[in-house]
Amino acid sequence: MSSLYFNTDLFGELDRLQRQIESLSSGRPSSIRSARLGAFPQINIGSTDDSIEIVAFAPGLDPAAIDVSIDKGLLTISGERKLAEHERNDEARTYARERFAGSFRRVIELPQHADPDKVQARYIDGCLAISIGKSEASKPRAIAVQ
Numbered sequence: 001m002s003s004l005y006f007n008t009d010l011f012g013e014l015d016r017l018q019r020q021i022e023s024l025s026s027g028r029p030s031s032i033r034s035a036r037l038g039a040f041p042q043i044n045i046g047s048t049d050d051s052i053e054i055v056a057f058a059p060g061l062d063p064a065a066i067d068v069s070i071d072k073g074l075l076t077i078s079g080e081r082k083l084a085e086h087e088r089n090d091e092a093r094t095y096a097r098e099r100f101a102g103s104f105r106r107v108i109e110l111p112q113h114a115d116p117d118k119v120q121a122r123y124i125d126g127c128l129a130i131s132i133g134k135s136e137a138s139k140p141r142a143i144a145v146q
Contacts, residue, residue: 059126
């Protein structure tokens with residue numbers, strides 16, 4: 001039986017391998033379910049009979065600095081979150097920062113029955129609420145039995 005010899009500790013090597021794998025994916029999730037924890041803004045997606053409802057939790061943003069667009073079935077939310085005035089203290093040494101600052105971009109694949117001509121977006125109390133109407137053919141309807 002042969003014995004294995006590691007030049008360094010095993011957990012350090014596993015950590016290095018994980019960082020390499022993460023750098024290959026460049027932080028771009030393939031879907032909302034695979035988005036990394038802490039992605040900004042956090043998003044809830046739901047639907048009603050008439051629309052698809054998306055809420056992006058983005059407190060502290062200027063609504064004019066948020067861009068929302070739909071192209072080829074993809075909804076894109078992008079913008080920039082700047083540091084708050086009290087966070088810009090050049091004399092203080094920051095050891096940990098949990099509040100995100102910088103450019104952000106989230107892309108959500110919409111279902112085929114989403115109608116890009118029926119979109120409303122509003123920013124209220126730090127939440128960006130986006131409502132996308134469904135096409136008429138996809139809405140539930142009652143069928144009379146004869």
